Amino acid sequence: MDSPHGAAVTARNLGLKGPRGWAFRGVTFSAGSGSLIAVQGPSGSGRTCLLLALTGRMRPSEGDAETGGLRLPRRAAAVRRIAALGPVPGVSELDPAFTVAEHLRERALLQRRYDGSVRALLRPRRERVASARSRIDAALDAAGLDPATLPKAERTSVRDLERLEALRLSVALSLIGRPALIAVDDADLKLSDTERAEAWELLRSLAAGGTTVLAVCGGPAPADAVTVRTGAAPATSPADSADGTDAAEPADPTESDDEGTADALAATGRS
Template identity: 70%
Template sequence: MDSTPHGAAVTATGFGVKGPRGWAFRNIDITAGPGSLIAVQGPSGSGRTCLLLALTGRMKSAAGTAEVGGLPLPKKRAAVRSVTALAHVPGVAELDPALTVGEHLRERALLQGRFGGSLRALLRPRHERRAGARALVDTALAAAGLDPEALPKGIRTSVRDLERLEALRLSVALALIGGPRLLAVDDTDLKLSGDERAAAWALLRGLAAAGTTVLAVCSEPPEDGEGVVQVHTGGRPERTTPKDTSGDSPATTDATDATATTDTTNPTATAGAADEQDGDEAAKATKAGKDSKRGKQDGPDDEEGAADALAEAGRA
């Protein structure tokens, strides 16, 4: 019998992603075992979303090494994508406000049945396939703590009518339908009240305790940091900004390391990264690089838009 844990171990050494004119993040070190809860903390523009996309194989790294479930990055990016899932990532994996909860669930179950299973599963009788899809959806909803019957219009409730925490739970449920070994959640605590924030972290802790490794981007880690692997992006190291005349070298110099902490009974992680300004420069550089191909001017400094552009470049 296979005794391999369901969750994927995550390791990284000197890990970094670079845009056309600077670093999104760099010098990230992580050690987390299967079933860990990894909290990626940092200010907006510090490369948090880029780190999430890089560790799930959606963005190509430029420095250092990393492994997810024993699969090396960036060499095995496709394999890493197959064992990871994204939830709540703006522009990459987000809910359609015009669709209902039921439509989202049916669409995700259909995609899982068509592309996520084996050929033998596709040949099963139709009623068996439907029963299997219902079981996947029910299990995912239960794990995410979302009861469709408790919503204003039940399963016919539109996404635009969901509360912020309900939308987070739905996004997590959709990601869980594929049975990922690593679940990556962006903007975990964005616009949540204190009670909602506590409920969100309780949800993610429960998923990790059940065996799925969880990577969560946040502005602040959970108040009770016991058992949480904390990774910090950003920081304010001393640096210089030489003029980039060659076009081949990054616009910033190496940053000093920042330290990440975790409970001593669990894996530890240390991370160093470029400061917030470095992340902003990398985000703007990526957006400018994309727009220049279309003959446009540089776009606004928007972290989410830059992350989307980098993700598209990584999948190309």
């Protein structure tokens, strides 16, 4: 299995069938540890379902896949332990009534309770608090979110965050557990051109630090990403994109993939 700081991801003829038919089918690609993987396709083409399948949250119907050297779907539970979800509508979302501090505190507590060792749980409270604060600060720094710049600092409610700020918070929450892979749905949804560039720069920086990033997008993917297409042409590598073979028309980045995700979640019994 890969180190905790990066998970290679591969798929061969991967497909997932829901109540209305195939959510996606014939997905084949390979991406090394620390890659930036962009899942691109029109709305309703199974982008989110593919993201959930590769992170062990949905069971594919055909084909083979591995994340971090763990075979899917047989090792799905193990994949879930190393792959964290950022924002995924209907699956992993921020609570608009919570403040930034409440989200961070809740995630740190959950991380300590479910993933910490017994020895860590028995440490003095002061040490536990300092350790949690250190993880939170490191995650915020990696996500490029400085709470001091928010209207009410960490007491700012999620409903008052700008779209890019909310994305950064979601990424920070996913990083608290130090995953090998983070998955981000609708990475470019409702962002201006400038904000979209900032969002991709954030995800690129995480990948450069060794964490594999799997991001769904509706608009153009970065040239240096491993581009995986749903409902269009087969997956391409950065080299393929550079030589002009990557010619599918991008979808409207303001559209979301929620309906297809809900259908496939119903088929697999997850919600």
